[in-house]
Amino acid sequence: MSREEEIRAGLFDNTLNGRAPEVKALTEEGLALHMDPMDILFKALIPSLEEVGRRFEKGDFFVPEMLMAARAMQGALTLLRPLIAETGAQPVGRYVIGTVKGDIHDIGKNLVVIMLEGAGFEVFDLGVNTPPEKFVEAVIAHKPDVLGFSAFLTTTMPMFKVNIEALKKAGIRDQVHIAVGGAPVTEEYAKHVGADSYAPDASMATRQAKQLVGARNEASQGAQALEQAVKLIDDTLKKG
Numbered sequence: 731m732s733r734e735e736e737i738r739a740g741l742f743d744n745t746l747n748g749r750a751p752e753v754k755a756l757t758e759e760g761l762a763l764h765m766d767p768m769d770i771l772f773k774a775l776i777p778s779l780e781e782v783g784r785r786f787e788k789g790d791f792f793v794p795e796m797l798m799a800a801r802a803m804q805g806a807l808t809l810l811r812p813l814i815a816e817t818g819a820q821p822v823g824r825y826v827i828g829t830v831k832g833d834i835h836d837i838g839k840n841l842v843v844i845m846l847e848g849a850g851f852e853v854f855d856l857g858v859n860t861p862p863e864k865f866v867e868a869v870i871a872h873k874p875d876v877l878g879f880s881a882f883l884t885t886t887m888p889m890f891k892v893n894i895e896a897l898k899k900a901g902i903r904d905q906v907h908i909a910v911g912g913a914p915v916t917e918e919y920a921k922h923v924g925a926d927s928y929a930p931d932a933s934m935a936t937r938q939a940k941q942l943v944g945a946r947n948e949a950s951q952g953a954q955a956l957e958q959a960v961k962l963i964d965d966t967l968k969k970g
């Protein structure tokens with residue numbers, strides 16, 4: 731086994747067992763060996779957290795174990811975050827995101843934030859347990875291209891609809907693209923509540939946001955070109 735494979739295996743085991751100092755040390759060592767931060771994330775840390783979920787479901791793990799695993803993972807994320815986000819690109823668009831009211835899960839949301847920042851988005855992260863009125867205020871204040879709702883519990887997913895109703899009431903629903911996600915969310919559920927898109931993971935969420943903003947920019951460039959052409963024709967006609 732190469733040292734890189736040992737590090738991946740060590741990250742998996744130590745995250746699973748909630749050993750934060752070991753996870754931090756192995757992440758540092760992996761980075762010093764020039765391991766790809768995305769590799770550390772997707773081939774060691776996330777699979778470990780998925781295993782935590784499976785054990786919780788079976789009744790082998792309880793909330794304290796879940797919490798310790800999450801803390802261990804977050805220590806690693808603190809180290810990985812700047813590296814993943816350091817592309818230095820110009821802001822390509824704005825994204826407001828938050829975990830819905832009643833829900834305090836944020837690892838999945840934080841990963842979406844990291845990937846969006848890495849792709850050059852200006853992200854306004856409203857955190858966890860976000861009430862509908864905070865989303866409304868943020869849309870008015872930041873005028874984002876996309877508004878993202880995260881929910882990780884079947885009992886908090888209905889907040890998507892509550893949030894959308896709050897935006898409708900404020901008369902701003904049509905000003906923003908609404909994306910939803912989170913472990914229990916599905917494409918069908920997203921359609922059912924009237925969201926515009928759903929993504930199962932952070933990279934798909936980022937790809938979709940880039941496509942949306944890209945299409946808008948092209949449309950506005952097209953509109954600008956048309957406007958210039960019309961102006962040119964007008965000027966020519968005026969001159970006779």
Ligand code: B12
Nearest residue numbers: 783833834835836837838878880883884911912913931932
């Ligand atoms: C860690 C964890 C916790 C930690 C959270 C720590 C934290 N800071 O987030 C703690 C211990 C606090 C916790 C608490 C609870 N938890 Co919990 N938790 C988990 C666990 C193990 C991992 C979640 C996670 O981080 N996954 C890893 C991330 C990377 O994956 P992800 O969430 O799918 O995120 C990706 C996508 O969803 C997507 N995405 C996410 N957000 C968005 C947003 C947009 C806009 C888009 C487009 C995409 C997108 O991109 C992400 C990155 O790729 C899951 C099990 C699991 N397999 O999911 C249970 C789980 C979510 N928890 C569960 C439960 C029941 C609870 C508690 C109710 C337990 C209790 N009895 O107290 C409480 C609820 C507290 C509350 N009010 O919120 C259940 C939910 C069951 C259900 N169907 O409702 C799960 C599924 C465990 C299980 N198998 O039963 N939990």
